[in-house]
Amino acid sequence: MLVRDILKNKGTKVYSIAPNETVYQAISKMDKHDIGALIVLEDQQLKGIISERDYRSKVILKGRSSKNTNVHEIMTEDVYCVTPEESVEACMSIMTDKKIRHLPIMKDDTVGGVVSIGDLVKSIISKQKFEIKNMRQYIQGEATYPG
Numbered sequence: 001m002l003v004r005d006i007l008k009n010k011g012t013k014v015y016s017i018a019p020n021e022t023v024y025q026a027i028s029k030m031d032k033h034d035i036g037a038l039i040v041l042e043d044q045q046l047k048g049i050i051s052e053r054d055y056r057s058k059v060i061l062k063g064r065s066s067k068n069t070n071v072h073e074i075m076t077e078d079v080y081c082v083t084p085e086e087s088v089e090a091c092m093s094i095m096t097d098k099k100i101r102h103l104p105i106m107k108d109d110t111v112g113g114v115v116s117i118g119d120l121v122k123s124i125i126s127k128q129k130f131e132i133k134n135m136r137q138y139i140q141g142e143a144t145y146p147g
Contacts, residue, residue, distance in 0.1 A: 003091060003105055003115060004084035006123050012113040014104075016041040017050065019072035023059055026050050026071050037102040039111055040075045046104060046111055048075035053101075081106045084113075088120050095120070 016039040017026050026038055030052065037051035050071050058074035059066055080094055081104045091103055095117050105113040 001088045001123055001127055002084065003082060003086045003088065003113075006088070006115055006119050007084060007105065007113045010113070010115070010119055012105075014039055014111050014114055016111075017071055018042060019047050019070065019075065021071050022067055023050070023055060023064075023069045023071060023074060024066040027052075027055055027066060036116065037114075039104055039114060040071055041111070044110065046079060046081070046106070047072070048077045049079050049102060049104065050075040051102065079104060082115075083107065088123055091115060092117075092120050092124075 015029065015033050015035055017029060019040050019042055029038060030036065037049055039046065040048040040050055048071075054074045054076060055066070058064070059069055080098055080100060082091055082094070084105055084107060095101065095103065101117045103115050104111045105115060
């Protein structure tokens with residue numbers, strides 16, 4: 001299974017924020033959409049990503065104010081990205097290795113979607129259920145018509 005297959009089901013909606021907006025605005029947007037990260041875009045160009053983890057580690061635990069801290073001050077700038085043709089397994093490997101939970105999907109220098117660790121796990125489980133169902137049908141078919 002490829003990332004593009006996940007995007008077909010999930011959609012390509014990208015929730016984003018500008019680097020000069022406040023962390024409070026970012027957290028508010030994440031809460032509104034029930035998501036764990038936002039893509040940081042400036043003039044439609046990827047500048048970084050801000051996650052709940054960034055908020056925890058770089059605002060709360062440092063005693064900063066989310067209303068007085070801008071996104072660019074705490075965002076992760078070195079963002080790992082993949083293309084729609086990347087395999088789910090490769091994405092899982094990147095996320096596990098880098099200890100990240102979100103991967104922007106780049107298509108022609110544009111963010112064309114985002115996959116989360118949950119999206120990947122869901123697709124793997126779905127694929128496994130499909131394979132198990134097919135194996136059961138095959139085995140039951142063999143048991144009904146011995147050879």
